Amino acid sequence: MRIIIMGCGRVGSALAIQLTAEGHDIRVVDHNPKSHRLLPANFTGQFHVGNGYNRAVLAAAGIEQADAFIAVTSGDNTNIVAARTARETYRVPIVIARIYDPRRADIYRELGIPTVASVRWTVHQIQQMLLHRHLTPELTFGNGETVLVRSQLPTYLTGRRLSEFEVDGEIRVVEVTRGGRSLLPANGTVAEPDDLVTFAVGATALGRLRGFLGKELGT
Numbered sequence: 001m002r003i004i005i006m007g008c009g010r011v012g013s014a015l016a017i018q019l020t021a022e023g024h025d026i027r028v029v030d031h032n033p034k035s036h037r038l039l040p041a042n043f044t045g046q047f048h049v050g051n052g053y054n055r056a057v058l059a060a061a062g063i064e065q066a067d068a069f070i071a072v073t074s075g076d077n078t079n080i081v082a083a084r085t086a087r088e089t090y091r092v093p094i095v096i097a098r099i100y101d102p103r104r105a106d107i108y109r110e111l112g113i114p115t116v117a118s119v120r121w122t123v124h125q126i127q128q129m130l131l132h133r134h135l136t137p138e139l140t141f142g143n144g145e146t147v148l149v150r151s152q153l154p155t156y157l158t159g160r161r162l163s164e165f166e167v168d169g170e171i172r173v174v175e176v177t178r179g180g181r182s183l184l185p186a187n188g189t190v191a192e193p194d195d196l197v198t199f200a201v202g203a204t205a206l207g208r209l210r211g212f213l214g215k216e217l218g219t
Helices: 010-021 033-038 055-060 076-089 102-110 119-131 203-214
Strands: 002-006 025-030 046-049 068-071 094-098 137-141 146-152 171-178 181-183 196-202
Touching: 002 010, 002 076, 010 025, 010 033, 025 033, 046 055, 055 076, 068 076, 076 094, 076 102, 146 203, 171 203, 196 203
Parallel strands: 002 025, 002 068, 025 046, 068 094
Antiparallel strands: 137 146, 146 196, 171 181, 171 196
């Protein structure tokens, strides 16, 4: 993917290094040219000096062809302006923003922008959102350790009991939207065509859930 990272502090630089090592096309944007020092000498991505909501800077970074935009500067206001610009003006498919004030999370959520918070898990959480982008969190709890995600079940899972998709302490089926109506599944509820299922998932178990939805269980 082509990924633009706005902010080259501890989180932004670590994320850029990790994603570059995985083969992604990384473009880092930061208003401070000295922040480039946080990237290794052999960094193969690009570094652009400027504000991540400046259209000329974004154009130079390749925003028109970007698959993802990550705003991880030290300012909530800067991150939200840049994230909105990426989503609303350039229609970037994946937009993720970091926040310091958890009270702002609702603002981002109303805009459809997933957020991450504390330094301790930010890099890992962003990576998970990129890898499991079809499992975009609808709601997060705590510092993002638990998330609600919704996914339409693949047709080959029709007829399987929804309880088969659960993993104790990691994945729980909490709701099903079927034919436009919501229901709370019982232990014996089976999947029907076009079911839209809501899962409560530990953030570290998103890969496991993707495995459940990406191949038939037991294979």
